[in-house]
Amino acid sequence: MTFEEVRNKLTGGGAGSIEEASEMLRVLIGTGKQTPVQIALALNESKRFFTGPRWALWAMETHGLPDEKYAHHRQNVGEMLRRIQALSKDKYALFLEIPISKLDMWTELYNDGVRNPELENPCVPVFNFLKAYPDSPEWKRDKLRKTIVSFLHPEKAYQPELNLKFDALGTALDDDQLSRLTRDENFGSAQAFVxxxxxxxxxxxxxxxxxxxSRRFSAEQLEDIEHDLSEARQVIRQLILSKRNTGA
Structure with a gap:
């Protein structure tokens, strides 16, 4: 089997047997080309023919993978890509261009979908993240990792240099300070929610x-607070109604 034949197999229906999947891996690993994403897809193909823990041992013994953790991480990438391919050819083509080290991070989103029984497809968090951050495939690894953590766990939102550093009991924040904060490139929707x-x-x-x-405060002081709260409440209410109407 040639490299081109392997690539066509991966683009099409995949391997028809464990022998074919093994041959695909042999070609990819031995070709000398940079094919980690294709190897991940081929590993996922091979796992379809196994049950239980035997697959990782087979991959290590037959194709020289360093350890079980490596095998499972790479196969996880291949599984995610296959699910993406079934939903969107365009997004599949986009993800094929992402380096494997970044795809490992994207699987955190995919695996979150796998763990959520309410989702029809585990790729939903992947697509939601891509929709929220369209340029994320071009990000550097550090920014991607931190934003994915914030996206999945808003309560753990990463906030470098974004601390307000104010005393909630003694310091009034001004609009300029808050405006600078929310315009910072590291300030995203997860931080905004928190x-x-x-x-x-x-x-x-x-x-x-x-x-x-209340006798200590003037009507004007209370109106300032009311104005800010009223605007925020109106925005939140509109978002809630929109989501309930669309089922989003």
Whole structure:
């Protein structure tokens, strides 16, 4: 089997037997070309013919893979790519151009979808992330890794140099400071959600005390707070209605 034949097999229906999958791997590993993504696809093809843990041992013994962890990581990439291919040829072509070291990170999104029984397809988090960050395939690894963590776990949002560094009990934030913060290239939707969530919690706990000692505050001071809260509430309400109407 030639390299071109292997590539055509991977683009088409895949391997028809374990022998064919093994031959594909032999060609790819021995070709001398940079084919890690194709190897990942071929590893996924080979795993279809196994059950249980025997597959990783076979891959190590037959094709010289360094260890089981490496085998499973690479196969996971191949599995994700196959699922993407079944949904979108254009996105599949896009992902084939992403280096394998970055594809490993994208599998965090895919595996999150695998673990979610409510999703019809495990690629949903992958596509949602791509929609939120269309230029993410071009990102450097460090930015991609941190943004994926923030996307999957907003409560762990990475915030380099984004700390407000203010005393919630003694310092009033100004709009210029907040505007600089939200325009920072490292400030994304995950950080924005945490920021809004924390702000809402701070407000909900503070208003009771303000009410109990309201004589200390003028109507104008209270109107300033009301104005900001009213605008934010209107935006959130519109988002909620939109999602409920579209089922998003």
């Amino acid at each position: 920021m809004a969530y924390n702000g809402a919690k701070l407000c909900s706990h503070a208003v009771g005390v303000i009410k109990a000692d």
